[in-house]
Amino acid sequence: MTTTTTPSAPPSTPPAERATGKARGPGKREARWGMILAAPAFLHSLIWIGIPVIVALGLSFTSYDMVTSPVFVGFDNYANIFSDALFWRAMRNNLVLAVVGIPVSMLIALVLAVLLNRGVRGQSLFRTLIFLPHVTATVAVALIWLWIFAATDNGLANVALSFFGIDAQPWLNDPDTALPAVLVVTIWQGIGLKMLIYLASLQGLSPELYEAADIDGAGPVRKFVSITVPMLRPATFFVLVTSIVANFQTFDLIYVLTLGGPANSTTVITYQIYQTAFQQLRMGLATAQSVILLLILVALTILSRKVVGGTRGD
Amino acid sequence: MATETPTLPAGAEPISARGRKDELGSSSARGRRRRTNVLIWGVLAVVSLVMAAPFIWMFLTSFRTQEELGMADMPLLPSSWRWDNYLEALDAAPFATYARNSLLLAMGQATTAVVIGSMCGYALAKLRWKASGPIFGWFLLSLMVPFYATVIPAFFIVRYMPLFGGNNILGQGGTGWIDTWWALIVPAAISPFLVFLFRQFYVGTPTELIEAARIDGVGEFGIFARIITPLIKPGLLTVALLAFEAGWNNFLWPLLVTSSQDLRVIQVGISVFRQESATQFHLLMAGTTMAAVPMIVLFVVFQRYFVNGFVSSGIK
Numbered sequence: 001m002t003t004t005t006t007p008s009a010p011p012s013t014p015p016a017e018r019a020t021g022k023a024r025g026p027g028k029r030e031a032r033w034g035m036i037l038a039a040p041a042f043l044h045s046l047i048w049i050g051i052p053v054i055v056a057l058g059l060s061f062t063s064y065d066m067v068t069s070p071v072f073v074g075f076d077n078y079a080n081i082f083s084d085a086l087f088w089r090a091m092r093n094n095l096v097l098a099v100v101g102i103p104v105s106m107l108i109a110l111v112l113a114v115l116l117n118r119g120v121r122g123q124s125l126f127r128t129l130i131f132l133p134h135v136t137a138t139v140a141v142a143l144i145w146l147w148i149f150a151a152t153d154n155g156l157a158n159v160a161l162s163f164f165g166i167d168a169q170p171w172l173n174d175p176d177t178a179l180p181a182v183l184v185v186t187i188w189q190g191i192g193l194k195m196l197i198y199l200a201s202l203q204g205l206s207p208e209l210y211e212a213a214d215i216d217g218a219g220p221v222r223k224f225v226s227i228t229v230p231m232l233r234p235a236t237f238f239v240l241v242t243s244i245v246a247n248f249q250t251f252d253l254i255y256v257l258t259l260g261g262p263a264n265s266t267t268v269i270t271y272q273i274y275q276t277a278f279q280q281l282r283m284g285l286a287t288a289q290s291v292i293l294l295l296i297l298v299a300l301t302i303l304s305r306k307v308v309g310g311t312r313g314d
Numbered sequence: 315m316a317t318e319t320p321t322l323p324a325g326a327e328p329i330s331a332r333g334r335k336d337e338l339g340s341s342s343a344r345g346r347r348r349r350t351n352v353l354i355w356g357v358l359a360v361v362s363l364v365m366a367a368p369f370i371w372m373f374l375t376s377f378r379t380q381e382e383l384g385m386a387d388m389p390l391l392p393s394s395w396r397w398d399n400y401l402e403a404l405d406a407a408p409f410a411t412y413a414r415n416s417l418l419l420a421m422g423q424a425t426t427a428v429v430i431g432s433m434c435g436y437a438l439a440k441l442r443w444k445a446s447g448p449i450f451g452w453f454l455l456s457l458m459v460p461f462y463a464t465v466i467p468a469f470f471i472v473r474y475m476p477l478f479g480g481n482n483i484l485g486q487g488g489t490g491w492i493d494t495w496w497a498l499i500v501p502a503a504i505s506p507f508l509v510f511l512f513r514q515f516y517v518g519t520p521t522e523l524i525e526a527a528r529i530d531g532v533g534e535f536g537i538f539a540r541i542i543t544p545l546i547k548p549g550l551l552t553v554a555l556l557a558f559e560a561g562w563n564n565f566l567w568p569l570l571v572t573s574s575q576d577l578r579v580i581q582v583g584i585s586v587f588r589q590e591s592a593t594q595f596h597l598l599m600a601g602t603t604m605a606a607v608p609m610i611v612l613f614v615v616f617q618r619y620f621v622n623g624f625v626s627s628g629i630k
Contacts, residue, residue, distance in 0.1 A: 027442070033534035034443030041434035041504050042449055048501050049456045052467035059467070112361060120355045128614060129362040132369065135613040135620065137563035139581040140606040143588060144372045147595045154388040156371050188365065193624055200625045220350075249460050252565045256585055270462045277466050278570065287466050294463035301458045 053294070060288035065281045077288035087289065089264050090272045093179060097186055097268070098247045105187045106239060109194035114228060116195070117202045127199075131192035138189070142256035145185045146172070149257075157181075172258055175265035182266050185253060190246075194239050201235035202228070241304035245297055269293050372606070375599040376400070383595055396596070403600040406591065408575060412583035413604060419498050419568075419579055420561030426503035427557035428550055434504075435512025436538050440524060450513070456506045465566070472497045472571055497571035498579075502561065508553050511623065515549035516542065552623040555616055562609055580605045 060077055062070035081087050112130060116123050133141060148156040149171040158168040171181045205228070213223050251270040254260055260267030260275070269289065277286035375383070377395045382388055403409060437443070438450045472491040475481060480488025491497035519542050527537045543550070565581040572578060578586070584601045591597055613620055 029534055030441050031443035033538075034437045034441035034446055037433040037437035037441070037538065038446075038449055040430045041509050042452070044430065044504050045453065045456050045506055045509075047471070048468055049459050049464055049506070050452075052464035052471070053459060055467035055470070056463060108361075112358070115354050115358055118351065118354055120351050120358065122355070123358070126358045126362045128617060129366045131621075132610060132613070133365060134624070135559065135609055136369075136606050137565070137581050137609060139563075139565050139585055140602045141368070143584060143598060143602045144368045144606075146588070147375060147599065148368060148371060150595070153386050154383070156367070188368070191365070196621060196625055245460075249462060251462070252581075255565075256588070273462055273466075274566070277469075283466060290463045290466060293460060297460050297463075298458050 056287040056290055056294075059284055060291045062284040064283040066283060067281075070284065073284065077285045078292075080285060081288055081292065086264060086267065087269075087272055090260075090267045090269045093266060094248055094250070094268050096179060097183060097250065098244055101183050101186045101190065102240065102243045102247065105190040106194055106236070106243070108187075109191050109239075110198050110229075110232070110236075112191070112195045113198035113202055114224065116199055127195075130195055133189045134192035138252035139256055141185070141189060142253045145181075146257055149181050173262060175263045178258055178262060178266045182253065182257060185257070186247070186250065189253075190243065194243065197235055197239055198232060201232055205231050237304065237307060241300060244300055248293060248297060369606070369610075372599045372602055375595055376603045378596050380594065380596055399596050399600040400604070403587075403597045403604070406597060407583060407587045407601065409580065409583060409587075409601055409604050411576065412578050412580040413608075415577060416562050416580040417608075418495075419564070420558040422495075422499045423502055423561035424554040424558040426499065427505070427508050428554050430504045431508045431512045431553055432543060432546075432550065433538070434509045435514075436516050436542065438509070439513045439516035440519070440521065440538075440542065441534075453506045453509050457510060461566075465570070468501055469570055472501065491571070493572050493574050493577060495577070498568060498577070502564070502567065505560075508557060511553055511556075512549065515546040515552075519545050548619060548622070551616065552619045555612070555619050556623045558612070559609060559620075 059070060061072060061074060063073045063076070064070035116127055150158070151168070151170045151173050152158070153162070153168050155168075155171070157171060161167070161169065169177050172178050209227050209231070210223060213227060218226065248268075249270060250268050251274065254266055254268050254271045255274070258266040260271045270293070273286050273289045273293065276282050276289060374390075374392055376399055377392045377397070378388075378399075379392075379394070379396055382393060438446055438453075473489065474485030475490035475496075476483050476485045478488070478496070479490045479492060479494065481490050482488075491500075523541060523545075524537050527541050532541065563581060564579070565585070568577075568579045569582050569585075572582070584598070584605050587601050588598055
């Protein structure tokens with residue numbers, strides 16, 4: 001094919017080729033270079049995304065332990081998953097983290113964005129500090145929180161509680177407090193990016209709306225509720241969907257903080273996939289779990305594209 | 315429709331102040347405004363402090379003595395700043411090697427992403443060829459695929475890579491790419507999102523310039539490399555930084571495909587160190603500081619370019 005013959009084509013075109021027909025020559029050359037330039041990235045995504053998805057689909061109907069060859073088992077893996085209490089536990093934990101954590105961090109992010117948009121002194125420093133948790137590696141972040149949630153009296157979380165006269169908590173050592181502790185970390189880490197997206201959208205709002213509201217004598221709360229919030233609806237929807245997608249891919253945090261425990265109280269779907277595949281070597285079952293995760297996230301993304309496509313037609 | 319999925323309408327201009335609308339307001343209104351600004355400043359300062367508190371706590375802990383960590387009434391600031399914690403941590407685990415590996419990995423990924431991604435982004439945005447539409451559609455599709463849906467088969471591809479690591483032509487008999495730089499760099503060389511980002515950057519460049527260059531007899535590759543790509547230098551930096559960040563912070567993939575200490579990256583390194591040094595939080599926090607600070611510094615220096623990329627991504 002062309003790929004093999006042209007990578008070292010001379011940068012200048014022979015004049016003869018330029019002379020013959022404007023429509024065909026350059027157009028053909030353009031098309032050829034389009035293919036050549038796109039080929040590496042395209043082939044890469046084919047090998048590392050396309051083929052793996054197909055292989056995962058195929059393996060999800062087999063039993064495979066990496067020692068003996070895969071054995072076709074039909075829908076057994078999927079049937080197993082639906083009756084697997086642990087998988088549902090993981091799903092439930094993901095949902096708890098999403099349903100409780102995302103609205104809280106979105107609300108905090110929105111308020112912070114509005115405040116930062118006022119242009120008070122030092123706002124760029126504030127913005128940096130609020131965003132830091134997002135750029136820092138989740139493993140590092142998780143280790144810090146591991147120490148903050150130390151069950152001893154001098155873990156920072158317990159120091160803070162004692163300040164309010166509340167007894168020290170076991171945090172990550174207790175099934176009742178472990179998930180709330182994880183939730184706190186996800187909220188803390190999730191605020192920065194949401195704030196940034198809100199801030200970018202706020203800057204796109206026209207000042208005239210606010211000026212008109214000023215003339216009408218609307219107070220700051222009124223302006224926030226009647227102008228800012230409705231105008232930010234597309235951004236809110238975008239933040240919501242990307243947050244849910246990111247939430248379903250929480251892994252590093254759980255791996256470092258809790259290993260899904262205690263008593264599976266903090267396990268999530270990605271952690272179950274990891275456990276099933278790389279600890280138990282039940283590759284067929286694990287790929288079936290990953291296919292379910294894929295279906296959930298693809299459905300969410302398609303839904304969001306439909307809805308956003310509908311609301312953004314201005 | 316689909317073309318504008320992950321981007322936001324407002325782009326990502328450096329964030330500026332709106333403010334000062336009512337300059338003509340009465341002095342009492344100005345006074346009120348000043349008071350609310352002080353209030354807002356106070357709220358932001360408190361929130362920022364809370365957001366930064368874990369990092370400050372990490373930093374302070376990394377200088378404490380072990381005895382101090384055991385005290386019931388631990389002082390807020392370390393009673394003496396013990397720099398030796400860092401030396402001890404470096405002694406307990408080869409953090410310098412881990413950091414070097416992470417740096418190589420991150421720089422490798424930044425390079426491949428910029429080279430491969432810019433080529434593809436340009437071809438999709440600026441060149442007319444038959445498959446361009448379907449291939450762009452393919453990238454949008456693969457954008458939706460989570461890493462966790464491909465990680466198991468990708469692991470098999472690495473493990474059964476033919477003719478590597480003692481494998482025969484069918485990929486049997488050896489360990490393939492396991493425990494090699496190939497496994498660390500190649501699968502993460504480029505992501506659909508970065509291709510998408512590049513395409514968006516190139517869409518904004520002037521097509522007339524390409525046509526003029528063609529008339530002047532500049533070759534297609536020359537137009538791409540020497541005329542159009544220099545126009546999106548900030549975009550190149552954004553992609554390089556995002557790829558670097560992904561490489562430096564990556565955890566699960568290096569954990570799966572490497573086992574030897576020589577190839578261990580820093581995030582895996584501190585996680586393993588934690589299992590080995592269970593309660594020595596002062597050393598653990600020294601190691602964590604070493605793993606976190608390079609990214610923090612890079613972010614603070616290149617903040618604007620990061621923000622540019624993050625706002626268009628929405629996902630880490």
